Amino acid sequence: MPLQVAVCGPRHCTEDDKSHAYEVGILLAQAGAIVICGGGTGVMAAVAAGVRAGNGLVIGVRPGNTAADASPDLSAVIVTNLGEARNAIIVWSADAVIAIGGSWGTLSEIALAKRRGDVPVITLGSWIILDRDGNPLPESVTVASSPRQAVDLALAVRQVRHQETI
Amino acid sequence: MPLQVAVCGPRHCTEDDKSHAYEVGILLAQAGAIVICGGGTGVMAAVAAGVRAGNGLVIGVRPGNTAADASPDLSAVIVTNLGEARNAIIVWSADAVIAIGGSWGTLSEIALAKRRGDVPVITLGSWIILDRDGNPLPESVTVASSPRQAVDLALAVRQVRHQETI
Amino acid sequence: MPLQVAVCGPRHCTEDDKSHAYEVGILLAQAGAIVICGGGTGVMAAVAAGVRAGNGLVIGVRPGNTAADASPDLSAVIVTNLGEARNAIIVWSADAVIAIGGSWGTLSEIALAKRRGDVPVITLGSWIILDRDGNPLPESVTVASSPRQAVDLALAVRQVRHQETI
Amino acid sequence: MPLQVAVCGPRHCTEDDKSHAYEVGILLAQAGAIVICGGGTGVMAAVAAGVRAGNGLVIGVRPGNTAADASPDLSAVIVTNLGEARNAIIVWSADAVIAIGGSWGTLSEIALAKRRGDVPVITLGSWIILDRDGNPLPESVTVASSPRQAVDLALAVRQVRHQETI
Numbered sequence: 001m002p003l004q005v006a007v008c009g010p011r012h013c014t015e016d017d018k019s020h021a022y023e024v025g026i027l028l029a030q031a032g033a034i035v036i037c038g039g040g041t042g043v044m045a046a047v048a049a050g051v052r053a054g055n056g057l058v059i060g061v062r063p064g065n066t067a068a069d070a071s072p073d074l075s076a077v078i079v080t081n082l083g084e085a086r087n088a089i090i091v092w093s094a095d096a097v098i099a100i101g102g103s104w105g106t107l108s109e110i111a112l113a114k115r116r117g118d119v120p121v122i123t124l125g126s127w128i129i130l131d132r133d134g135n136p137l138p139e140s141v142t143v144a145s146s147p148r149q150a151v152d153l154a155l156a157v158r159q160v161r162h163q164e165t166i
Numbered sequence: 167m168p169l170q171v172a173v174c175g176p177r178h179c180t181e182d183d184k185s186h187a188y189e190v191g192i193l194l195a196q197a198g199a200i201v202i203c204g205g206g207t208g209v210m211a212a213v214a215a216g217v218r219a220g221n222g223l224v225i226g227v228r229p230g231n232t233a234a235d236a237s238p239d240l241s242a243v244i245v246t247n248l249g250e251a252r253n254a255i256i257v258w259s260a261d262a263v264i265a266i267g268g269s270w271g272t273l274s275e276i277a278l279a280k281r282r283g284d285v286p287v288i289t290l291g292s293w294i295i296l297d298r299d300g301n302p303l304p305e306s307v308t309v310a311s312s313p314r315q316a317v318d319l320a321l322a323v324r325q326v327r328h329q330e331t332i
Numbered sequence: 333m334p335l336q337v338a339v340c341g342p343r344h345c346t347e348d349d350k351s352h353a354y355e356v357g358i359l360l361a362q363a364g365a366i367v368i369c370g371g372g373t374g375v376m377a378a379v380a381a382g383v384r385a386g387n388g389l390v391i392g393v394r395p396g397n398t399a400a401d402a403s404p405d406l407s408a409v410i411v412t413n414l415g416e417a418r419n420a421i422i423v424w425s426a427d428a429v430i431a432i433g434g435s436w437g438t439l440s441e442i443a444l445a446k447r448r449g450d451v452p453v454i455t456l457g458s459w460i461i462l463d464r465d466g467n468p469l470p471e472s473v474t475v476a477s478s479p480r481q482a483v484d485l486a487l488a489v490r491q492v493r494h495q496e497t498i
Numbered sequence: 499m500p501l502q503v504a505v506c507g508p509r510h511c512t513e514d515d516k517s518h519a520y521e522v523g524i525l526l527a528q529a530g531a532i533v534i535c536g537g538g539t540g541v542m543a544a545v546a547a548g549v550r551a552g553n554g555l556v557i558g559v560r561p562g563n564t565a566a567d568a569s570p571d572l573s574a575v576i577v578t579n580l581g582e583a584r585n586a587i588i589v590w591s592a593d594a595v596i597a598i599g600g601s602w603g604t605l606s607e608i609a610l611a612k613r614r615g616d617v618p619v620i621t622l623g624s625w626i627i628l629d630r631d632g633n634p635l636p637e638s639v640t641v642a643s644s645p646r647q648a649v650d651l652a653l654a655v656r657q658v659r660h661q662e663t664i
Contacts, residue, residue: 034242057223059244077259082586084610085587092581104610105613107605108610108613111605112606115601128630129625130628131600132624247580248417249563250579251414251421254416267464273461277436292464294462296459297460336565336574402499408532413586413590414587425577
């Protein structure tokens with residue numbers, strides 16, 4: 001089974017977020033990874049467009065009860081009708097999580113992925129989380145500085161898996 | 167976006183159910199439909215194998231918290247960690263639902279699909295539902311007698327959709 | 333912890349269903365059981381009213397994203413925003429399930445409860461489920477003929493539990 | 499219907515978090531509010547014990563498939579079998595959210611509550627969230643400095659509601 005990478009990010013995002021998401025989508029598709037995203041607008045639409053441009057497979061996991069508002073670049077649509085609880089599904093379906101840009105929904109996906117615990121979480125231009133005293137958390141997310149670095153960090157999971165099976 | 171058809175059925179099924187599911191999978195793949203299934207064993211594995219044989223796209227929606235026990239013939243795996251509540255997702259993601267064989271899980275998918283209401287539900291060798299007086303329900307499922315008929319009834323949704331957009 | 337009994341049933345139901353649900357609610361409250369229901373109209377509202385009349389505790393598990401449309405007789409409201417996937421929660425929260433009246437949503441709750449397997453399912457005027465050959469299922473639901481009998485069958489779980497702890 | 503307040507916090511927490519949660523539980527119970535919590539150990543158990551001491555109603559929303567590991571101080575248990583997706587239910591069931599202490603699960607509840615948007619989110623000794631440039635977010639959570647202040651901020655929702663109905 002190919003690697004599955006979740007790419008999370010806001011509906012309302014910056015132009016930088018969009019171009020980052022598009023590039024992440026192309027790179028993941030070229031690496032043969034399947035992309036799981038929220039299937040909406042903003043970062044979600046940009047990563048779907050990137051995956052399509054890279055001839056990859058991208059699945060959108062929608063919160064509502066219809067596929068009518070899903071990004072047209074998706075390969076398939078999962079209609080959950082679960083509202084924001086669908087964020088947990090995106091996170092649990094992933095071998096690695098990349099969060100691009102900041103929003104409350106995106107933060108919930110980062111937090112759920114860290115709560116799950118056994119999956120790398122990479123951020124690119126996302127929000128910063130500190131402990132109650134304002135100090136960095138000892139085991140937090142990995143901050144990437146470029147789409148290429150974010151994708152490389154996500155794909156590094158493969159190496160870990162390969163070693164586990166030897 | 168291609169048509170998405172859910173194919174539901176038991177883990178523990180008859181040999182007839184398995185061969186029906188396999189044939190339904192091939193026929194849906196050949197028709198260009200995406201198949202959504204539970205991603206496990208029995209009918210779920212057989213339809214996935216059929217879709218793969220037909221070079222189609224099949225997505226498994228798993229109830230547990232890992233893809234480790236998913237059918238190897240799936241194109242992608244959605245790991246919901248929602249238990250049997252995942253049955254609602256399979257049903258909501260579909261333009262048509264085909265149920266092959268009988269089990270309580272399968273019956274819950276039939277019932278959820280009828281509850282949703284705007285999607286055809288076709289059964290092939292599944293359980294029979296009667297009203298409290300033992301009479302047939304006025305608006306119940308459509309009973310198919312062969313994989314080909316089940317697929318044709320599911321694909322008929324396309325025609326409906328085409329007419330709606332004219 | 334007191335026994336928790338789920339009482340399921342349609343929004344649109346008969347007058348008999350309503351009076352049955354009301355009586356079931358009173359009897360469960362008087363027996364000290366907590367009632368879990370869907371929190372809406374029809375059977376759901378009638379059982380909530382019965383529990384309130386019996387000075388019991390009744391929790392409504394709503395499918396939408398607001399408590400605004402919940403029955404006024406509920407002790408507390410769980411707002412799931414999960415759509416019909418909330419039916420699984422009602423079923424998993426129960427030590428016994430009583431289904432009054434017939435509908436696709438109610439059938440999904442019966443099926444999910446039987447799929448779970450370790451909980452008695454009692455029906456009162458609900459739909460009838462047969463295998464693919466039209467024969468009764470070997471291990472199906474227990475059909476009650478009165479509210480009193482339905483409640484007695486549900487409360488019998490206590491005896492089982494008591495024996496398990498000896 | 500009484501006000502429903504969610505109290506969120508980690509399984510593994512500080513002694514301060516526990517005593518804060520216990521006091522918040524007592525105060526909410528004395529004010530007549532229903533408390534919704536995760537129903538487990540740590541902050542969840544402490545708030546449940548506080549509500550019980552204050553003769554209030556507290557409902558635990560569990561992630562697993564059994565009530566066996568639920569806090570004994572709960573008035574009722576909702577068994578979701580949804581894993582961490584249950585965090586969304588806690589948040590959607592609340593008129594106000596109080597987060598005590600810091601963890602990834604708690605952060606997911608804060609984020610989901612802010613994503614919902616129409617509910618006040620109050621933190622007491624929880625994690626700090628900054629935007630991508632390290633600046634405070636313009637519309638973030640309200641930081642309380644004591645259990646009493648946290649409860650007063652949560653109960654202030656009543657005033658808003660009262661004004662809305664005039």
